[in-house]
Amino acid sequence: MKFYDCSTAPSPRRARIFIAEKGLDIETVDIDLRKGEQLGDAFCKINPRAAVPALITDDGEAICENVAIAQYLEAIHPKPNLMGHTALEMARVSEWNWRLEFEGLSAVAEILRNSSPYMKGRAMTGPRNIEQLPELAERGRIRIGYFWEDLNAQLSTSAFVASDRFTFADITALVLVDFSKWVESSPPEDMSAIWAWYKTVSARPACQL
Ligand SMILES: N[C@@H](CCC(=O)N[C@@H](CS)C(=O)NCC(=O)O)C(=O)O
Missing domain, CATH: 1.20.1050.10 (Glutathione S-transferase Yfyf (Class Pi); Chain A, domain 2)
Structure with missing residues (x-):
């Protein structure tokens, strides 16, 4: 997997904390929003909506919403549970x-x-x-x-x-x-x-x- 982050922005911080709470070690790429890197062709090929976070699965699928990233990671790494037991x-x-x-x-x-x-x-x-x-x-x-x-x-x-x-x-x-x-x-x-x-x-x- 690969995680597209931005160390200075709130939304990707949610995914970063989620990944850390799960104890996962995922290759991370920092996208510099202040320099407009999210709007460049290279990143827009990953997320045409030009926003972070984005998670690329081992199958090469891009998941580009915090909730979806959390649901995906919870499904493949259920412990510790963060999305609810019952x-x-x-x-x-x-x-x-x-x-x-x-x-x-x-x-x-x-x-x-x-x-x-x-x-x-x-x-x-x-x-x-x-x-x-x-x-x-x-x-x-x-x-x-x-x-x-x-x-x-x-x-x-x-x-x-x-x-x-x-x-x-x-x-x-x-x-x-x-x-x-x-x-x-x-x-x-x-x-x-x-x-x-x-x-x-x-x-x-x-x-x-
Ligand atoms: N609903 C999205 C929101 C993502 C979002 O708004 N990301 C901001 C950073 S906090 C972004 O990428 N901004 C790019 C920009 O301002 O052009 C999620 O939580 O995944």
């Missing part, structure tokens, strides 16, 4: 992961990509250029504020995001909290359930990556 736990991991992506990561990305001068004309990932809409940055701040309330409520009743143990949803949530620091939209300091969980999870060796 039908209900699998559903909860999936449910929380979707919320973390749609209500969390996309809100923070909306802030960054619609306000950063470095992202002018690059408001969305992908091979096509899309202009920024400053109102979307403002809306992103409102969206992430509401999502932190929901996440803090969840972590007030559960030690981990989707279950009583560490799962893929915790990886997504950890990366979300760290990504939110980029645009000063971190959870408020008084959201003690989030910060207590964050302390535990960010101490894991794989989460140092």
